[in-house]
Amino acid sequence: MTDLLIIGAGLSGLLAGVWARRQGLRTRIAATGLGATHWHAGTIDALGYLPGEDAPVRSPFAALTRLTAARPGHPYALTGEAGLREALAAFRTLLEKLGLPYGGAANPDENLLLPSPAGAPRPVYLAPAAQLAGDMSRPEPYLVVGFQALRDFYPTVIAENLTKLGFRARAEFLPIELITDRRDFSTIDLARAMDSADLSRLANALKRVAAPGERIGLPAILGLRRHGQILAALSEAVGAPIFEIPTLPPSVPGLRLTTVLREHFERDLHGRLDLGMTVTDFHAEAGRVTWVASRASARPVRHRARRFLLATGGILGGGFHSEPRGRVWETIFDLPLTAPQKRSQWFRPDFLAPEGHPVFRGGVRVGPDFRPLTLAGEPAFENLWAAGNLLADSDPISERSLEGVAIATARAAVTSLINTDV
Amino acid sequence: MFNADTWLPPEVSLDLCIKCNICVSYCPVAEATDLFPGPKYAGPQAQRFRMAGQPAPDLSVDYCSGCRVCNEVCPNDVNIMEMNARARAALVAEKGIPLRNRLLGRNELLGKVGSRAPRLANFALHNPVSRVAVDALFGIAKEAPLPRWSTTGTFVDWWEKHYPHRLISDKKVVYFHGCATMYYEPFIGKAAVAVLEHMGYEVIVPPQNCCGLPMLSNGEFKAAGKLYDNNLRKLGPLAAEGYDIVGTSTSCTLTLKEEAPHLLDRHSETTQALTHAVWDIFEWIRDHEDELPRDFIQMEMVIPYHPPCQYRAHRVGRPSMDVLALIPGVEVHESHARCCGIAGTYGYKKEKYDIAMKVGQELFSFILEEEEHHHTEFNACDSETCRWQIEHGTGQESRHPIEILAAAYGLYDLETRTTL
Known part of the structure; x- marks a missing residue:
């Protein structure tokens, strides 16, 4: 008998799987496909902006009270500051162990500002080691190096925007043949090629274009399997701080994060991950979910488990269905959603409104134990929990809280479901 | 994301991309070669430009x-x-199909012809001179793992001999053997029958023909349709009567x-x-787990x-993993590899052989590492062409999980691939 069936293989689903498995639960993950981590920069955003404010948040923890005052149902109000801190620390310890270390600002209460793929400042709480030298509080001037014919990275734009912000920054281009002979390639192809490339050619080329004292920003392609060694070897050979700037998707830092979590869950912890399984149906008896069913060839497959964790994502991740007129509903259990049910109320007129768009704040309301609630405020099912960006009242886009919410709620939901007798 | 329980035709599915x-990021072929730019480009992206009466936008x-x-x-x-x-079928309709692909699509015909004189056929095809000739004339890679015809008769030859001795039972199940079991590996079918009878089922082997997949993957939709319709005529009435049809x-x-x-x-x-x-077959066995006898022998x-x-x-x-895990002493290690590379008939094609071998590399490495660490004698895989490719890529023999299950009941010898 499966102890826990997790639905969804994004950041919250994979992390919940890892944490539940490490607590000894027989855990399976079923998902339509892999989650949104491949579009993300690989960084962990905890809280970058408060609703309606233009200036980035300096310390996500110090800003929590104001956030939850404005959004009392926010997932962080449920996890509390201690829960958020503990989950982020647990994530950091885990990733260190998996060979993909993350770091943050010198003051562990504060965000870092890193250059975005457009050269704009981006408040993040934790970043992969490879992105840390991009920290805007460091003094070195920026040299942004791109590769000819790489269509998903724009050094000139980045350098121009950094210059406008008052940084010293310039751009250079190197021939793509330093990495690959392929005529057509994505960032993933380049990262794979880097795994086996002769680094000395690239290092020499970088030395030729870099001025003394500069730090070098490269597109995030520095290897998949041998990423850590490549970063270290290249920095040493060039003799300058080297860092990655995320590219347009497919995002190599996002892929690295997914890969280490997935492999840890499947290979080290012997958890089962099934992709291509879209869960569409469920059966409940006496207030308990007995099984969920996924679409398959010929006939649906039923999955029985003691506990179920819903981690299907928000409107962008696939946890919602919508109709053209604007009605939205949760895909599997038809749980009530807080999102506006009229299309005209989904968005504000201003695309970049600092308050964010109402539809992105919509989601499933959960109780303090992370069980989804009915409209009457009761747990919908005794043995159903929810985590991640499916939850109501956070706007991951305007708040820049996507990964923080995923990590903190996955951690809290797993703790709750382990401590509940079912 | 889309809650339709019915399948979506490509023109609708396209809009979900x-x-x-x-x-x-995960396409093993795009990783191995830049002759294929990746599923997004060849699929949803090019699909927007595919219209009737307009030449194919993407070759x-x-x-x-x-x-x-x-x-x-x-x-x-x-x-x-x-x-x-x-899109491949449209290309075939537009530009025609090479003789080689026509041949590879007709595995049933090849099976039948070779089975008339299997020893001769094996010699004629499997000597180095003819492999070079077939490579040069037809474009079938000379290294590719082509199967050998069974020299002990076809599966149905055996079934006819077994028929009078078969288990008679109220519980009945239909067996679809497919071309590979029929002409090349009848022992897979024998193992399947042994397990099904051990579960107390009477096995029915109706007349049947090729499922049509090799033609579908080579873009010959019309000919594949004929095969499918023939099977529908032969198997449809059994399905309508409520029989389950299982295949290996x-x-x-x-x-x-x-x-x-x-x-x-x-x-x-x-x-x-x-x-x-x-x-x-394993999907069915797992679904009938309560009818599965537990008189396993310890396998270690x-x-x-x-x-x-x-x-x-x-x-x-x-x-298969769920069921094999029930056998005491058996430890199943999953490959987590994407594909063995052969993909039906793909890896047989001269221009694609190297790509297929490159794709299979992550699987081959896994098998060889397992061999080194655990001194494994066999690996297991549910698909015949994959097993041939794995054996070709690793030198280690590969078995169908049904052979392992039959062996766990003492009904089958894994070494000689014979029923006991």
């Missing part, structure tokens, strides 16, 4: 192996592989279930009845297991 590139789709890893990882349920298969070739069962009806637009009631009757073996991409495309999880 958000161009996130996850398919490109690289010929390099898609059809492994369906793209469908598997897609977070939005886009039917990318089906788009590519249809996982790509055949997938084709009968949905690949043929989807690609050939067959959506009648009889088609649906056949779809609902067909099971992969580690089995590196590769769930073939065609099996994963059933979206039923890992039934």
Whole structure:
């Protein structure tokens, strides 16, 4: 008998799987496909902006009270500051162990500002080691190096925007043949090629274009399997701080994060991950979910488990269905959603409104134990929990809280479901 | 994301694509060669420019192996592989089909012809001189792992001898053997019959023919349709009577279930009845777990297991692993590899052989590491062409999980591949 069936293989689903498995639960993950981590920069955003404010948040923890005052149902109000801190620390310890270390600002209460793929400042709480030298509080001037014919990275734009912000920054281009002979390639192809490339050619080329004292920003392609060694070897050979700037998707830092979590869950912890399984149906008896069913060839497959964790994502991740007129509903259990049910109320007129768009704040309301609630405020099912960006009242886009919410709620939901007798 | 319980035709499925590139990140063929730019480009992107009466906008789709890893990882349920298969059929309609692909699509005919004089056929095909000639004349890679015809008769030759001695029971199940079991590996069918009878089922082996997959993957939709319709005539009445139809070739069962009806637009009631009757054998055994006898013998073996991409495309999880885990002493290690590379007939083609071998590398390395660490003698895989490719790529013998299950009941010898 499966102890826990997790639905969804994004950041919250994979992390919940890892944490539940490490607590000894027989855990399976079923998902339509892999989650949104491949579009993300690989960084962990905890809280970058408060609703309606233009200036980035300096310390996500110090800003929590104001956030939850404005959004009392926010997932962080449920996890509390201690829960958020503990989950982020647990994530950091885990990733260190998996060979993909993350770091943050010198003051562990504060965000870092890193250059975005457009050269704009981006408040993040934790970043992969490879992105840390991009920290805007460091003094070195920026040299942004791109590769000819790489269509998903724009050094000139980045350098121009950094210059406008008052940084010293310039751009250079190197021939793509330093990495690959392929005529057509994505960032993933380049990262794979880097795994086996002769680094000395690239290092020499970088030395030729870099001025003394500069730090070098490269597109995030520095290897998949041998990423850590490549970063270290290249920095040493060039003799300058080297860092990655995320590219347009497919995002190599996002892929690295997914890969280490997935492999840890499947290979080290012997958890089962099934992709291509879209869960569409469920059966409940006496207030308990007995099984969920996924679409398959010929006939649906039923999955029985003691506990179920819903981690299907928000409107962008696939946890919602919508109709053209604007009605939205949760895909599997038809749980009530807080999102506006009229299309005209989904968005504000201003695309970049600092308050964010109402539809992105919509989601499933959960109780303090992370069980989804009915409209009457009761747990919908005794043995159903929810985590991640499916939850109501956070706007991951305007708040820049996507990964923080995923990590903190996955951690809290797993703790709750382990401590509940079912 | 889309809550339709029915399958979406490509033109609808296309609109679900958000161009996130996850398919490109995981496509094993795009990783191995830049002759194929990736599923997103050949699939949803090019699909917008595919219109009747207009020449094909993208020729690289010929390099898609059809492994369906793209469908598997897609977070939005886009039917990318089906788009590519249809695009390939349109290419064939537009430009014609090479003789080689026509040959590879006709594995049933090749099976039949060779089985008339299997020793002669094996010699004629498998000597180095003819492999070089076949390579040069037809473009079938001389190194590729072509199967050998059975020299002890076909599966049905054996079945006719077994028929009077078969188990008679109220519980009945239909067996679909497919061409590989019929002409090359009759022992797979014997192992399947042994297990099914051990479960107390009377096995019915009706007349049947090729499922049509080799033709579908080579873009010969019309000829594949004929094969499918023939099977529908032969198996449809049994399906309508409520018999379950189980198969040991996982790509055949997938084709009968949905690949043929989807690609050939067959959506009648009889088609649906056949779809609902067909099971992969381990999917069926797992579903009938309470009827599975537990008189296993202790096996003490580690089995590196590769769930073939065609099996994963059933979206039923890992039934073979679930069932083999019940055997005391057996430890099944999953490959977590995407594809063995062969993809049906893909890896036989001269221009694609190297790509297929490169694709298979992650699986081959896994098998060889397992051999080194656990001194494994066999690996296991549910699909015949994959087993041949794995043996070719690693030098280690490969078995169907049904052979292992039969051996666990003491009904089968894994070494000699004979029923006891």
